[in-house]
Amino acid sequence: MLEFELIIREVERLYEKEKSLRRKIMLETAIKSLKDYAKEIASR
Numbered sequence: 180m181l182e183f184e185l186i187i188r189e190v191e192r193l194y195e196k197e198k199s200l201r202r203k204i205m206l207e208t209a210i211k212s213l214k215d216y217a218k219e220i221a222s223r
Contacts, residue, residue, distance in 0.1 A: 180217060180220070180221055183213060183216070183217035183220070184217070186213060187210060187213050187214060187217070190206055190209055190210050190213065191210060193206055194206040194207060194210065
């Protein structure tokens, strides 16, 4: 689970620095998917 938290934090950091709306949307989608996947793994 720690690996996912680190990855999510890094993607969130990239999101904050990004200026392109298209890339922000892509990163936002990636963050949501990673969080959902981490929750799924944690519930097993």
